Amino acid sequence: MATVIIPTPLRKFTNNNARLTVHANTVTEMIQKLITEFPDLKKHLLDANGSVPSFINIFVNDDDIRNLQREQTVVMDNATVSIVPAIAGGAPL
Amino acid sequence: MLLIYPIIANQMKAAVQFSDEECCGFLFGQEESSDLRTITAMMTAKNISSLDRRSTFEISPQDYMDAESFAVQHHLKLLGVYHTHHETPAIPSEFDRIAAHPYFSYVILSIVENTVDDMKSWTLNDNFKFEEEPISIININQQIHGYRNHSNSAA
Numbered sequence: 001m002a003t004v005i006i007p008t009p010l011r012k013f014t015n016n017n018a019r020l021t022v023h024a025n026t027v028t029e030m031i032q033k034l035i036t037e038f039p040d041l042k043k044h045l046l047d048a049n050g051s052v053p054s055f056i057n058i059f060v061n062d063d064d065i066r067n068l069q070r071e072q073t074v075v076m077d078n079a080t081v082s083i084v085p086a087i088a089g090g091a092p093l
Numbered sequence: 094m095l096l097i098y099p100i101i102a103n104q105m106k107a108a109v110q111f112s113d114e115e116c117c118g119f120l121f122g123q124e125e126s127s128d129l130r131t132i133t134a135m136m137t138a139k140n141i142s143s144l145d146r147r148s149t150f151e152i153s154p155q156d157y158m159d160a161e162s163f164a165v166q167h168h169l170k171l172l173g174v175y176h177t178h179h180e181t182p183a184i185p186s187e188f189d190r191i192a193a194h195p196y197f198s199y200v201i202l203s204i205v206e207n208t209v210d211d212m213k214s215w216t217l218n219d220n221f222k223f224e225e226e227p228i229s230i231i232n233i234n235q236q237i238h239g240y241r242n243h244s245n246s247a248a
Binding site for chain 1: 115117138142144148149150151152154157158161164170171174176178179181185186188189191192193194195196197199
Protein backbone atom coordinates (compact mmCIF):
# COMPACT_ATOMS: atom_id res chain seq x y z
CA MET A 1 0.00 0.00 0.00
CA ALA A 2 1.26 3.46 -0.87
CA THR A 3 0.97 6.28 1.65
CA VAL A 4 -0.73 9.44 0.42
CA ILE A 5 -0.03 12.67 2.28
CA ILE A 6 -3.02 14.99 2.19
CA PRO A 7 -2.21 18.72 2.47
CA THR A 8 -3.93 20.82 5.12
CA PRO A 9 -6.40 22.58 2.74
CA LEU A 10 -7.82 19.26 1.51
CA ARG A 11 -8.13 17.49 4.87
CA LYS A 12 -11.65 18.83 5.36
CA PHE A 13 -12.58 16.48 2.51
CA THR A 14 -10.82 13.42 4.01
CA ASN A 15 -12.36 13.45 7.49
CA ASN A 16 -9.24 15.33 8.66
CA ASN A 17 -6.97 12.45 7.72
CA ALA A 18 -3.46 13.70 6.94
CA ARG A 19 -2.26 10.30 5.68
CA LEU A 20 -4.14 7.66 3.76
CA THR A 21 -3.05 4.28 2.48
CA VAL A 22 -4.07 3.31 -1.04
CA HIS A 23 -3.28 0.37 -3.23
CA ALA A 24 -2.89 1.67 -6.78
CA ASN A 25 -0.64 0.99 -9.74
CA THR A 26 -0.57 4.52 -11.13
CA VAL A 27 -1.27 8.07 -10.00
CA THR A 28 -4.51 8.05 -12.00
CA GLU A 29 -5.67 4.94 -10.19
CA MET A 30 -4.68 6.45 -6.87
CA ILE A 31 -6.70 9.60 -7.55
CA GLN A 32 -9.72 7.57 -8.63
CA LYS A 33 -9.59 5.53 -5.43
CA LEU A 34 -9.29 8.67 -3.32
CA ILE A 35 -12.24 10.23 -5.12
CA THR A 36 -14.32 7.09 -4.71
CA GLU A 37 -13.76 7.19 -0.96
CA PHE A 38 -13.91 10.99 -0.65
CA PRO A 39 -16.03 12.37 -3.54
CA ASP A 40 -15.57 16.01 -2.51
CA LEU A 41 -11.90 15.73 -3.43
CA LYS A 42 -12.75 15.43 -7.12
CA LYS A 43 -13.07 19.14 -7.94
CA HIS A 44 -9.71 19.77 -6.28
CA LEU A 45 -7.73 16.88 -7.81
CA LEU A 46 -9.11 16.79 -11.35
CA ASP A 47 -9.83 19.57 -13.82
CA ALA A 48 -12.53 19.55 -16.51
CA ASN A 49 -10.27 17.44 -18.74
CA GLY A 50 -9.71 14.83 -16.07
CA SER A 51 -6.11 15.93 -15.50
CA VAL A 52 -4.40 17.09 -12.33
CA PRO A 53 -5.02 20.87 -12.14
CA SER A 54 -2.06 23.17 -12.65
CA PHE A 55 -2.33 24.41 -9.06
CA ILE A 56 -1.85 20.93 -7.61
CA ASN A 57 1.55 19.22 -7.59
CA ILE A 58 1.89 15.50 -6.99
CA PHE A 59 5.16 13.98 -5.89
CA VAL A 60 5.87 10.25 -5.90
CA ASN A 61 8.54 9.95 -3.28
CA ASP A 62 10.68 13.00 -4.11
CA ASP A 63 9.81 13.29 -7.79
CA ASP A 64 7.25 15.61 -9.36
CA ILE A 65 5.06 13.49 -11.64
CA ARG A 66 5.33 16.24 -14.29
CA ASN A 67 8.97 15.16 -14.62
CA LEU A 68 7.97 11.47 -14.83
CA GLN A 69 5.01 9.99 -16.69
CA ARG A 70 2.52 12.51 -15.27
CA GLU A 71 -0.75 10.78 -14.25
CA GLN A 72 0.56 7.48 -15.63
CA THR A 73 3.50 7.50 -13.21
CA VAL A 74 3.84 4.14 -11.47
CA VAL A 75 3.09 4.04 -7.75
CA MET A 76 5.05 1.32 -6.01
CA ASP A 77 3.55 -0.40 -2.99
CA ASN A 78 5.91 1.30 -0.54
CA ALA A 79 5.79 4.72 -2.19
CA THR A 80 4.94 7.97 -0.46
CA VAL A 81 2.74 10.19 -2.60
CA SER A 82 2.54 13.85 -1.59
CA ILE A 83 -0.25 16.10 -2.80
CA VAL A 84 1.19 19.61 -2.67
CA PRO A 85 -0.93 22.67 -3.43
CA ALA A 86 0.86 25.23 -5.56
CA ILE A 87 0.89 28.55 -3.71
CA ALA A 88 0.89 31.49 -6.07
CA GLY A 89 -0.89 34.70 -6.95
CA GLY A 90 -0.35 38.29 -7.84
CA ALA A 91 -1.54 41.84 -7.68
CA PRO A 92 -4.25 43.10 -10.03
CA LEU A 93 -2.83 44.16 -13.38
CA MET B 94 -12.33 36.09 12.35
CA LEU B 95 -8.56 35.96 12.20
CA LEU B 96 -6.84 36.95 15.44
CA ILE B 97 -3.17 37.83 15.01
CA TYR B 98 -0.66 38.28 17.82
CA PRO B 99 0.89 41.77 17.58
CA ILE B 100 4.39 40.31 17.40
CA ILE B 101 3.39 38.24 14.37
CA ALA B 102 1.72 41.20 12.68
CA ASN B 103 4.89 43.22 13.27
CA GLN B 104 7.09 40.40 11.95
CA MET B 105 4.98 40.22 8.80
CA LYS B 106 5.18 43.97 8.29
CA ALA B 107 8.95 43.99 8.87
CA ALA B 108 9.38 41.12 6.42
CA VAL B 109 7.54 42.81 3.57
CA GLN B 110 8.43 46.50 3.77
CA PHE B 111 11.19 47.92 1.56
CA SER B 112 11.01 45.04 -0.94
CA ASP B 113 10.48 45.79 -4.61
CA GLU B 114 9.13 42.29 -5.17
CA GLU B 115 6.00 40.64 -3.83
CA CYS B 116 6.76 38.98 -0.50
CA CYS B 117 5.09 35.84 0.75
CA GLY B 118 5.05 33.28 3.54
CA PHE B 119 3.01 31.00 5.75
CA LEU B 120 0.84 31.56 8.82
CA PHE B 121 0.40 29.09 11.67
CA GLY B 122 -1.69 28.89 14.80
CA GLN B 123 -4.77 27.36 16.30
CA GLU B 124 -8.30 27.00 15.04
CA GLU B 125 -10.76 27.65 17.88
CA SER B 126 -13.79 27.09 15.63
CA SER B 127 -14.68 27.11 11.96
CA ASP B 128 -14.74 30.91 11.94
CA LEU B 129 -12.23 31.82 14.64
CA ARG B 130 -8.50 31.34 14.13
CA THR B 131 -5.48 32.64 16.01
CA ILE B 132 -2.19 33.23 14.20
CA THR B 133 0.72 32.65 16.56
CA ALA B 134 3.62 32.02 14.17
CA MET B 135 4.78 32.89 10.68
CA MET B 136 7.41 31.71 8.21
CA THR B 137 8.80 33.72 5.32
CA ALA B 138 9.11 32.02 1.94
CA LYS B 139 11.10 32.84 -1.16
CA ASN B 140 9.20 34.23 -4.14
CA ILE B 141 10.23 31.97 -7.04
CA SER B 142 7.77 33.31 -9.60
CA SER B 143 9.16 33.13 -13.12
CA LEU B 144 6.95 36.08 -14.08
CA ASP B 145 7.41 39.67 -12.91
CA ARG B 146 8.02 39.25 -9.18
CA ARG B 147 6.95 42.87 -8.57
CA SER B 148 3.38 41.78 -9.27
CA THR B 149 3.32 37.99 -8.87
CA PHE B 150 4.49 35.43 -6.35
CA GLU B 151 4.98 31.69 -6.21
CA ILE B 152 6.22 29.48 -3.36
CA SER B 153 8.18 26.33 -4.11
CA PRO B 154 6.67 22.91 -3.33
CA GLN B 155 9.63 22.24 -1.01
CA ASP B 156 8.90 25.39 1.00
CA TYR B 157 5.27 24.28 1.23
CA MET B 158 6.26 20.84 2.50
CA ASP B 159 8.63 22.48 4.98
CA ALA B 160 5.73 24.58 6.25
CA GLU B 161 3.58 21.47 6.77
CA SER B 162 6.47 19.87 8.68
CA PHE B 163 6.95 23.00 10.80
CA ALA B 164 3.28 22.86 11.78
CA VAL B 165 3.53 19.23 12.86
CA GLN B 166 6.77 19.78 14.80
CA HIS B 167 5.34 22.75 16.71
CA HIS B 168 1.85 21.35 17.26
CA LEU B 169 0.35 24.13 15.18
CA LYS B 170 -1.97 24.22 12.20
CA LEU B 171 -0.92 25.61 8.85
CA LEU B 172 -3.73 28.13 8.57
CA GLY B 173 -2.81 30.30 5.66
CA VAL B 174 -0.55 32.28 3.42
CA TYR B 175 0.34 35.96 3.27
CA HIS B 176 1.56 38.00 0.35
CA THR B 177 1.92 41.64 -0.66
CA HIS B 178 0.34 43.86 -3.26
CA HIS B 179 2.50 46.85 -4.19
CA GLU B 180 0.68 50.14 -4.72
CA THR B 181 -2.61 48.26 -5.10
CA PRO B 182 -5.35 47.47 -2.55
CA ALA B 183 -5.32 44.42 -0.25
CA ILE B 184 -8.00 42.84 -2.40
CA PRO B 185 -7.38 39.51 -4.14
CA SER B 186 -6.77 39.55 -7.87
CA GLU B 187 -8.27 37.04 -10.28
CA PHE B 188 -4.86 35.31 -10.30
CA ASP B 189 -5.08 35.05 -6.50
CA ARG B 190 -8.55 33.52 -6.77
CA ILE B 191 -7.67 30.97 -9.44
CA ALA B 192 -4.62 29.83 -7.48
CA ALA B 193 -6.36 29.75 -4.10
CA HIS B 194 -7.15 26.62 -2.12
CA PRO B 195 -9.96 25.96 0.33
CA TYR B 196 -9.56 26.31 4.08
CA PHE B 197 -6.58 28.68 4.00
CA SER B 198 -6.69 32.28 5.17
CA TYR B 199 -5.11 34.48 2.52
CA VAL B 200 -3.71 37.61 4.14
CA ILE B 201 -2.85 40.40 1.71
CA LEU B 202 -0.73 43.36 2.78
CA SER B 203 -1.01 46.46 0.63
CA ILE B 204 2.32 48.28 0.38
CA VAL B 205 2.24 51.99 -0.44
CA GLU B 206 5.53 53.88 -0.56
CA ASN B 207 7.38 51.10 1.29
CA THR B 208 4.87 51.06 4.15
CA VAL B 209 2.10 48.59 4.96
CA ASP B 210 -0.97 50.67 4.24
CA ASP B 211 -3.64 48.00 4.75
CA MET B 212 -3.98 44.33 5.63
CA LYS B 213 -6.97 42.14 4.86
CA SER B 214 -7.67 38.42 5.03
CA TRP B 215 -9.73 36.37 2.61
CA THR B 216 -11.00 32.80 2.46
CA LEU B 217 -12.35 30.87 -0.48
CA ASN B 218 -16.00 29.82 -0.19
CA ASP B 219 -17.57 26.69 -1.67
CA ASN B 220 -18.26 28.57 -4.91
CA PHE B 221 -14.54 29.37 -5.32
CA LYS B 222 -15.10 33.04 -4.54
CA PHE B 223 -13.23 35.01 -1.90
CA GLU B 224 -14.98 36.31 1.21
CA GLU B 225 -13.32 38.78 3.55
CA GLU B 226 -12.37 37.42 6.95
CA PRO B 227 -12.21 40.13 9.63
CA ILE B 228 -8.78 40.59 11.23
CA SER B 229 -8.11 41.60 14.81
CA ILE B 230 -4.65 42.23 16.24
CA ILE B 231 -4.88 41.08 19.85
CA ASN B 232 -2.75 40.72 22.92
CA ILE B 233 -2.21 37.14 24.01
CA ASN B 234 -4.52 37.32 27.02
CA GLN B 235 -7.08 39.64 25.49
CA GLN B 236 -10.62 38.24 25.43
CA ILE B 237 -12.87 38.70 22.48
CA HIS B 238 -16.31 40.10 23.24
CA GLY B 239 -19.23 40.88 20.98
CA TYR B 240 -17.73 39.28 17.90
CA ARG B 241 -19.78 39.79 14.76
CA ASN B 242 -18.81 38.61 11.33
CA HIS B 243 -18.96 41.41 8.75
CA SER B 244 -17.82 39.60 5.63
CA ASN B 245 -17.36 41.19 2.24
CA SER B 246 -17.09 39.40 -1.07
CA ALA B 247 -14.52 39.90 -3.76
CA ALA B 248 -13.23 38.41 -6.97
